[in-house]
Amino acid sequence: MDLVLFGPPAAGKGTQAARLTDLLKVPQISTGDMMRTEKKSGSDLGQKFADYMEKGLLVPDEMVGELIKKRLGQDDAKNGAIFDGYPRTVAQAELLDSILTELGRKVDKVVSIEVSLETVVERISGRRTDPSTGQVYHLTYNPPPVDFGGELAQRKDDTPDVVRERYKGYENKTLPVLPYYEAKELVAAVDGVGSLDEVTERIKAAIGTS
Numbered sequence: 001m002d003l004v005l006f007g008p009p010a011a012g013k014g015t016q017a018a019r020l021t022d023l024l025k026v027p028q029i030s031t032g033d034m035m036r037t038e039k040k041s042g043s044d045l046g047q048k049f050a051d052y053m054e055k056g057l058l059v060p061d062e063m064v065g066e067l068i069k070k071r072l073g074q075d076d077a078k079n080g081a082i083f084d085g086y087p088r089t090v091a092q093a094e095l096l097d098s099i100l101t102e103l104g105r106k107v108d109k110v111v112s113i114e115v116s117l118e119t120v121v122e123r124i125s126g127r128r129t130d131p132s133t134g135q136v137y138h139l140t141y142n143p144p145p146v147d148f149g150g151e152l153a154q155r156k157d158d159t160p161d162v163v164r165e166r167y168k169g170y171e172n173k174t175l176p177v178l179p180y181y182e183a184k185e186l187v188a189a190v191d192g193v194g195s196l197d198e199v200t201e202r203i204k205a206a207i208g209t210s
């Protein structure tokens with residue numbers, strides 16, 4: 001199955017994608033995570049990604065296209081993927097369609113996780129990541145285990161100014177992706193407010209696996 005998880009920053013796309021990989025037996029493909037990994041490697045490409053990300057701007061489509069083509073060529077993605085944070089522009093959605101067509105596949109479903117701007121701000125301010133595993137927590141809603149001994153990190157782009165910019169990019173460039181998929185009758189809207197389990201169950205119902 002090729003599933004797109006769509007939604008604003010901090011809607012819970014990454015959290016839910018990670019919870020669905022075992023069930024669907026396909027990998028989570030997060031362009032944001034891939035870019036952060038590239039940045040951590042110290043490469044020039046990683047620094048180019050960071051220059052956009054730290055300002056809350058979308059990375060240009062061509063650069064993202066190269067990443068996604070490479071990732072979809074890897075063995076673990078040969079039966080499908082859960083796309084988290086991709087596609088984010090209509091051009092990216094068109095490219096994804098053409099790559100999947102070449103592979104004899106297509107986007108099967110787009111789940112739009114709906115949350116208000118107020119929820120976005122609340123989730124972003126409490127989000128922390130374990131730098132050694134990449135596991136994402138929320139200080140209130142999804143805290144680390146009580147015996148967690150490490151130090152949690154906050155993403156550089158989770159500051160109020162950058163979040164405002166990211167949300168603007170979402171409204172102007174990413175929201176138009178929804179009508180693109182609605183025209184293909186692929187979109188299911190899911191309420192993103194509730195416990196992690198509740199949201200997972202709603203997504204499972206939307207994709208017909210519950």
Ligand code: AP5
Pocket residue numbers: 007008009010011012013014015016031032033035052053054056057058059060064084085086087088092123124126127128136137138139141142157166192193194195196199
């Ligand atoms: P990216 O990393 O993709 O960030 P994003 O889309 O802004 O989404 P987030 O990772 O912020 O949120 P999420 O929806 O995954 O929520 P999460 O599960 O963490 O992109 C970052 C940047 O990279 C972009 O700004 C851009 O510069 C660049 N980029 C990436 N992809 C690109 C592309 N395709 N094209 C161009 N540029 C690109 O949850 C958020 C918090 O809420 C967590 O703390 C979590 O624990 C908590 N939470 C989750 N679910 C719940 C719940 N049900 N109740 C309470 N809390 C919850």
